[in-house]
Amino acid sequence: MQKIGSGIFFLGFALVVIWESWRVGLGTWTVPGSGFISFCAGMILTILALLLIYDDWQRPKKTGKMPLRVFLALSFLLVYSMVLNTIGFVVSTFFLVLALFRLGEARRWWVLTGMSVIVTLMAYLIFGRLLQVYFPPGVLGI
Amino acid sequence: METLHSLAYGFSIFLQPLNLMYCFFGVLLGTLVGVLPGLGPAAAISLLLPAIFHAPPVGSVIMLSGICYGAMYGGSTTSILVNIPGETASVITCIDGYQMARKGRAGPALGIAAFGSFIAGTFGIIGLMLFAPSLANIALGFGPQEYFSLAIMSLTLVTYVTRGSLLRSLIMACTGIIISMVGMDPINSTLRLTFGINDLMDGFQIVLVSMGLFGMSEVLVNLSQTFAKRDVVTDKIKNLFPNAQDWKDSAKPIVRGSILGFFLGILPGFGTVLPTFLSYALEKKLSKHPEKFGTGAIEGVAGPEAANNAASSGTFIPLLSLGLPTNPLPRLFWEPC
Numbered sequence: 001m002q003k004i005g006s007g008i009f010f011l012g013f014a015l016v017v018i019w020e021s022w023r024v025g026l027g028t029w030t031v032p033g034s035g036f037i038s039f040c041a042g043m044i045l046t047i048l049a050l051l052l053i054y055d056d057w058q059r060p061k062k063t064g065k066m067p068l069r070v071f072l073a074l075s076f077l078l079v080y081s082m083v084l085n086t087i088g089f090v091v092s093t094f095f096l097v098l099a100l101f102r103l104g105e106a107r108r109w110w111v112l113t114g115m116s117v118i119v120t121l122m123a124y125l126i127f128g129r130l131l132q133v134y135f136p137p138g139v140l141g142i
Numbered sequence: 143m144e145t146l147h148s149l150a151y152g153f154s155i156f157l158q159p160l161n162l163m164y165c166f167f168g169v170l171l172g173t174l175v176g177v178l179p180g181l182g183p184a185a186a187i188s189l190l191l192p193a194i195f196h197a198p199p200v201g202s203v204i205m206l207s208g209i210c211y212g213a214m215y216g217g218s219t220t221s222i223l224v225n226i227p228g229e230t231a232s233v234i235t236c237i238d239g240y241q242m243a244r245k246g247r248a249g250p251a252l253g254i255a256a257f258g259s260f261i262a263g264t265f266g267i268i269g270l271m272l273f274a275p276s277l278a279n280i281a282l283g284f285g286p287q288e289y290f291s292l293a294i295m296s297l298t299l300v301t302y303v304t305r306g307s308l309l310r311s312l313i314m315a316c317t318g319i320i321i322s323m324v325g326m327d328p329i330n331s332t333l334r335l336t337f338g339i340n341d342l343m344d345g346f347q348i349v350l351v352s353m354g355l356f357g358m359s360e361v362l363v364n365l366s367q368t369f370a371k372r373d374v375v376t377d378k379i380k381n382l383f384p385n386a387q388d389w390k391d392s393a394k395p396i397v398r399g400s401i402l403g404f405f406l407g408i409l410p411g412f413g414t415v416l417p418t419f420l421s422y423a424l425e426k427k428l429s430k431h432p433e434k435f436g437t438g439a440i441e442g443v444a445g446p447e448a449a450n451n452a453a454s455s456g457t458f459i460p461l462l463s464l465g466l467p468t469n470p471l472p473r474l475f476w477e478p479c
Binding site: 020037052070077104 | 316319330366
């Protein structure tokens, strides 16, 4: 199957940007509106995306499959961003780090758990306590 | 003569043991902050402002300056060793710095980054001292036409420094422009490209974007490789002092980077990131072997590292001469000053 997915993605992205820029307002040539620059960028991106689709259609390239570990890592990050405010920084970060360590190297569970605890604790102490960065408290309230 | 008197008075204040101590801690903290990916000098200064309220004004400014310059250098450490920029001004150093580390030349890369930063920082301070009043007037004369021309030149250079498909480089440049438009329009206060998401009202922070593009991609690249194929820099770091050939290759890039960074740093809105890109493009253009850029050319480390340190001095000229902070970093200095 010819690789035109990236071209189609950018084409769709550009069309969305054009629509949103039109909605916000383009203004006039002498008094450009808020959406003027993004509309122009969207138009240029549309042309470039069409060229990319044409280029990939004419010269098909071999595409490799995304490794499962990369897909899982991206999924974990997505879930982390969704549960961070609800569960809290400490708990969600602990499980995220544990999952990423497990993806990286296969070690004994107690080693992974210990490393995850240390990393989470260091991050909380340095950024949360020392630098006073705000973290969502979540279920633990810290 | 008045300049010499002022210089002597400045040295008499700076060389006091207490102020030297503030300088040392400031540079130490700044270097540590610069090494930490995602935490730049602006964030570090913001976090430390409450602490310096209790310190004398002169010591506070010295310490904050130390943080600023230390962070400019510290960002190169993780850029070279781990391919993750410590702060946004060290993004371009990743390209050749990491390749040098992979070839076992992490020591010379770190060394030339340090020496280049020192030379450029010293040059920037001297320039700040001598040219501040007159250069500030020129910077104020820059109008919309000049800024538009510089923006177009910068985007053109972005596609020039990238290797591979030109079409994909242009697509990335357009995508970057669109992403930078997300948020509130500074003139009309209209929300654009937020799609009703409140978190996007302030747009995308450059630090977060850099972390995602460089930091997370490095993690994902490592995950995608099996243990047998993983390419980890494990060589012992040695030869921190560059040899004669390294100095010969780096001398002119450091000089050019210092001059370029200093004068661009004066201009409002440029900051310390853009001079590094321009310096890299300039060195690549002037090099007799441009094909070596991206594979571990020391010029690709020396020039940008000199540029970002010199630019950090240049950004203070409008602040100290006219009381006008023209970039986020000098803006944080405005309060203690």
